[in-house]
Amino acid sequence: MPYVAAVDQGTTSTRAMIFDHSGRVVSSEQREHEQIFPQAGWVEHNAGEIWENTRRVTADALAKADLRGSDIVAVGVTNQRETTLVWDRTTGEPVHNAIVWQDTRTNKIIEELGALGGGQERYRAKTGLPLATYFSGPKIKWILDNVDGARERAEAGELLFGNMDTWLLWNMTGGTDGGVHVTDPTNASRTLLMDLDTLNWDAGIASDMGIPESMLPEIRSSSEEYGQVRERGVLAGVPIAGILGDQQAATFGQACLSPGEAKNTYGTGNFVLLNTGTEKVMSENGLLTTVCYKIGSNETVYALEGAIAVTGALVQWLRDNLGMISTAGEIEALAGTVEDNGGAYFVPAFSGLFAPYWRSDARGAILGLTRFVNKGHLARAVLEATAYQTREVIEAMNADSGVPLKSLKVDGGMVVNELLMQFQADILGVPVIRPVVSETTALGSAYAAGLATGFWKSEDDIRNNWAQDHEWTPDMAESRRDALYRQWKKAVTKTFDWVE
Numbered sequence: 001m002p003y004v005a006a007v008d009q010g011t012t013s014t015r016a017m018i019f020d021h022s023g024r025v026v027s028s029e030q031r032e033h034e035q036i037f038p039q040a041g042w043v044e045h046n047a048g049e050i051w052e053n054t055r056r057v058t059a060d061a062l063a064k065a066d067l068r069g070s071d072i073v074a075v076g077v078t079n080q081r082e083t084t085l086v087w088d089r090t091t092g093e094p095v096h097n098a099i100v101w102q103d104t105r106t107n108k109i110i111e112e113l114g115a116l117g118g119g120q121e122r123y124r125a126k127t128g129l130p131l132a133t134y135f136s137g138p139k140i141k142w143i144l145d146n147v148d149g150a151r152e153r154a155e156a157g158e159l160l161f162g163n164m165d166t167w168l169l170w171n172m173t174g175g176t177d178g179g180v181h182v183t184d185p186t187n188a189s190r191t192l193l194m195d196l197d198t199l200n201w202d203a204g205i206a207s208d209m210g211i212p213e214s215m216l217p218e219i220r221s222s223s224e225e226y227g228q229v230r231e232r233g234v235l236a237g238v239p240i241a242g243i244l245g246d247q248q249a250a251t252f253g254q255a256c257l258s259p260g261e262a263k264n265t266y267g268t269g270n271f272v273l274l275n276t277g278t279e280k281v282m283s284e285n286g287l288l289t290t291v292c293y294k295i296g297s298n299e300t301v302y303a304l305e306g307a308i309a310v311t312g313a314l315v316q317w318l319r320d321n322l323g324m325i326s327t328a329g330e331i332e333a334l335a336g337t338v339e340d341n342g343g344a345y346f347v348p349a350f351s352g353l354f355a356p357y358w359r360s361d362a363r364g365a366i367l368g369l370t371r372f373v374n375k376g377h378l379a380r381a382v383l384e385a386t387a388y389q390t391r392e393v394i395e396a397m398n399a400d401s402g403v404p405l406k407s408l409k410v411d412g413g414m415v416v417n418e419l420l421m422q423f424q425a426d427i428l429g430v431p432v433i434r435p436v437v438s439e440t441t442a443l444g445s446a447y448a449a450g451l452a453t454g455f456w457k458s459e460d461d462i463r464n465n466w467a468q469d470h471e472w473t474p475d476m477a478e479s480r481r482d483a484l485y486r487q488w489k490k491a492v493t494k495t496f497d498w499v500e
Ligand SMILES: Nc1ncnc2c1ncn2[C@@H]1O[C@H](COP(=O)(O)OP(=O)(O)O)[C@@H](O)[C@H]1O
Pocket: 010, 011, 012, 013, 266, 267, 268, 269, 311, 312, 313, 314, 315, 316, 328, 329, 330, 331, 332, 412, 413, 414, 416, 417
């Protein structure tokens, strides 16, 4: 029986998954990679380690299901977006570690770009994004400005830029021996360098950032054959036929294929995406306008996105930096030892605040502490922070679209946490729905690859494969919901204006 494989290169780990025609997971393997924090506010990944992990999980996932490359008809790639790598096209060596989306080192570059003609408004209008440290373009500029000789080498055409999709595809298709240098519009729409209407690189912006266009990958669609796996590995000869940024992939995998449908993925951060169809809605409430997907030569589908930098990462912080829990899963039992947050609120503005605030001057804070507050309350405050931040971006989405969301489809690593899911439904006041396959990110990129190669015939196959696992319905008095949320909003304002 034929299958489709997906590589999901996430912020904390890399997964390989194999799906059958019904969208069921046949095999899955995962490896974490090192999170490198060279100084406060900086986050890096070793791109060589990520490529090595990709090869290993792919081989392991096949072996686990006793499959061979010849059983796989197509591969899809999905990735943490914005994370920026520059490498030498002749040696294949990165000139610097990958700079991760959460990294805030480009603060000064952002201010300088904002002071040029057009300022913030120019970027919003062209790219759908605010000028913020989150996105790739300024990270490329930082590398060219700070790595010895990088700018000269880039101008001589020796260096290539890519997000993790591009890096993996280049390596999978042969690397220095004919690797293809491509990306898709969902990833390109997160660079601050792509024109959202034409889906081409914007020459004026690239020039203002001092980025030679020869470094930039070709922008193809999200679903087409880009090349074949050339590596002498397990998937040699298999076409690579799907690329989607991970949040857009989850939207696709959740079958949010019609305007008005939305999903929320709970991983390192949270990302709510609302499909707005072929209409590009510009947010007036702090959301991003982004490409949702472009399937082959079909019209481009756009989305509104509420990107939240820190949700699951706060659970990791409690585990790794404070040692209060030894696994992420333990937080649920600890939070369950108390009835409520005991008055404590944790605003995890570790990378400033993303949507809907875009405040790079904010930093994290725990508020409302008294001698009453114990570990259980803090664990609860950590989980509640995810739910409050989600409500903030959904309120912004409701205001932008004019149509209140009636229910929320969820996925990602945190949605196994039942206490969080119930609290999310309570604080939103709408049902929260988890699908059977919660690995929707990998599934979405598998769908993109399988559609391009005829394994799946149409988007109806995707709709038909989606199935509900569990629904949480709101069970909290409105007065309590409002009181908790009001206090949260007050806590958020206390984190502003911290960085001098
Ligand atoms: N039971 C749990 N309760 C709360 N958070 C969890 C739980 N299990 C995992 N997490 C969090 O989920 C995140 C991992 O989710 P995942 O979707 O794999 O992330 P990513 O794609 O960003 O690498 C981690 O930040 C982890 O702290």
